[in-house]
Amino acid sequence: MVRRRTSGGVDRSRQRQRLRSTAALLTSLTALAATALVAGPVVAARDGGPCVLPRTTAHHSLGLDTWNRAYPRPIHTLDAVMVFLEFPDSEPTLTPDQLAADHFPATSDFFHRASYGKFQLRTHPERTWVDMPESSTAYRIQRDWDPDRRSAYLRDAVAAADDRVDFTRYDIVYLVADPDAPGVDSDATKVVNFDRPLRADGRDIKRIVTVFEQHPPDRNVLAHETGHVFDLPDLYHRPVDGKGDWDTYVGDWDVMGSQFGLAPDLFGWHKWKLGWLDRRQVACVSGTGGTRLTLEPLAAPPSVRGGKGGTRLAVVRTGEGGAIAIEARGGTGNDRATCTEGVLIYRVRNEAASGAGPIEVIDAHPDTEACWDRSVYPPLADAPVGVGETFTVPGEGTRVEVADRTRSGAWTVRITPTA
Template identity: 65%
Template sequence: MPRLPRRPRLLQRPRLRSTAAVGTTLSALAANCLIGGPSVAEPFAVAPCALTRTAAHHSEGLDTWNAAYPRPARSLDAVMIFLSFPDAAPRTTPAELAADHFPATSRFFRQASYGRFTLRPHPLKHWIRMPKPSTAYAIQRDWKPENRAAYLHDALTATDPQVDFSRYDVVYFVADPDAPGVDSDATKVVNLDTPLRADGTDIRRIVTVFEKHPPDRLVLAHETGHVFDLPDLYHRPADGKGDWDTYVGDWDLMGSQFGLAPDLFAWHKWKLGWLQPRQVACVRGPGPTRLTLEPLGAGPGVPVARAFGAPAFGLGHGVKLAVVRTGPDSVLAFEARGPVGDDHAACRAGILVYRVSSGARSGRGPVEVIDAHPRTEACWENSVYPPLADAPVALGESFTVPGSGDGDGGGGGDGVRVDVEGRTVSGEWTVTITPRAGGRVGHG
């Protein structure tokens, strides 16, 4: 069965008490939509291997936080608004549609953040009627700005008298999935260059949900990731055909909501503030560095050694990420992945190696997993991209990062070697990382 392509990005809600203000702002939306918010920098991660945030959309740089986005380092409130249309009588209820996404979305983020972030949903209990038929908005994945602007204008105008947007950090507009003009592939985050203004609050991005009932697995978690400045990690073929998952396969939610191991990369957890500085090891060479890596999904009270013997508890505070600087805007990252936490369905365990580029924008390969087993594949029956399903370096193996001529997509870090030497009784991985001979790899 062919997989549906995943969906793009979200938007933040302002407080609309004045429909006149909504109309004025949304008239500019048609021309200015899908531009990131102001690049306001807040100091964040300070480490020699922390890449500098660039002007690229959803840059993977994490030395500062872009204050145009809400930072999920605390509890955030999300309003879920259900929109019906005059050309269709809903066959589902708001409660049923809310249950499609919650508590699963909140559970994913609670697990991924080790309990540091809670997303609190506030779904309305009734439908809000749009003024025009669903077919009037020409809803589709690559939506024309003027049609999208008309949809948002009508949705906000209809909703504003009933919702105090100043109470919420995230806004979801959920369309009746059975209305004839609704396209399930159009779910995305809308970014506004000129924010909407409602109830004294700027709205810079809104999540527009057009999912079928039931929806794609974890689709709302993926879209919410964009609200927190995370990029798309999939590759969209120019003709819309072919593999979408060649960059990261199953290994991050922002690559695929269908992935077997959809936990967020440790790099993303560092960016979001879920890893402490002591949980990131900057490997600077030139000699070998031996260290112990905790499984990425392991947190307080989470069993981590289930697949390898007796369960181990109490992990979650050790080193989760090792980084080798390979250039001014690039690094190699190393993390331990396996069937733990949000990765419970992972079909292979080991040390995952990937490249990160802070200059590559969303959808253009800011992260690329490096395949330690390029001649084999795994889990072909349920992996989104079997060639990368067995990418991790397994226990007892050694792997040297290939160069650009070795078929892995190129980039820096060629010649860096990782040796996966053992596992501790508590489930941690002992590894040695050796930069390429003849030079210092680390910068800073």
């Protein structure tokens, strides 16, 4: 489920200072203890080797030794249908074409850039409205939706569309509700996974993306939701009482954290999981010494030097279920609006479920913040390590030194795992 920006946008200064102190404390408390997996000289293993975390039973686990075949893997072309639903209690003021244009081709373009052209999301929007049998208010649509009401909505929608849509042709189903209907709640946009698949046209439908966005919609909202279709987790932190900041885990740095992020390209770990980074682009750093690497900007397109090769991600294994990931983030591709550039460090935990912090960005500048007027979480907006800086991961000991930046825009780094 995608989270919403709360009223007022960015926190005020006193709140920011309080959250900064809290975030620094949490960083210290949640540090993972290091476990040496390989003794002797440093090894930069290009096949991922010992740095591959195993997949666990956690929902959307970030283990990547195997692929969960319950989900489509976006390494080729996938087809998606958009079905537009109207209700007896409202007359649509927009056309299906207008609503389709709210999301596409922008969402397809996002994934084309993120995958370095390896994945194409091909959409097939229906041109006319599908009539729902009940009023929009009858379904009581909301973020934490009653399961019975939600099931009734989905059954009714698929049944109503079945005469005109051949569901066997599509890998992804988007059900788009009339945004002006009185019972539609934009906070209910999410992916619904079925314990028992729906049946249509003789095939199982295992999940559906329910879209209740207003016009115009949240930026990158379908990139976020479609990420769930590919087994990616929520990276935001939802406060227990619904109050407070949602973005303390990753800030602006991945669309699975916030669709409003200034640098929303998917983390290198996600790209590795999805198959968009190959063995030559991931360096597994292990041992007791230091190793020097050139990290190409993660979001740089294939036309840029290193786009089809070069190292995009460095990984230091920290235990049976954890790792430190290191990648370069620059103002290009999906990250073109980034607040800061540099070498980003984050923790990965394979046993943490979606929404429970499977990835946490480590702040290299815990006493400062940046872009308070634009960032979803200014304390992490300046998290990357800059040229000439050295940073040691709190509680774990891995040291990252950024020596310089090459003419092509890559970063030269030295990574020293904990002794």
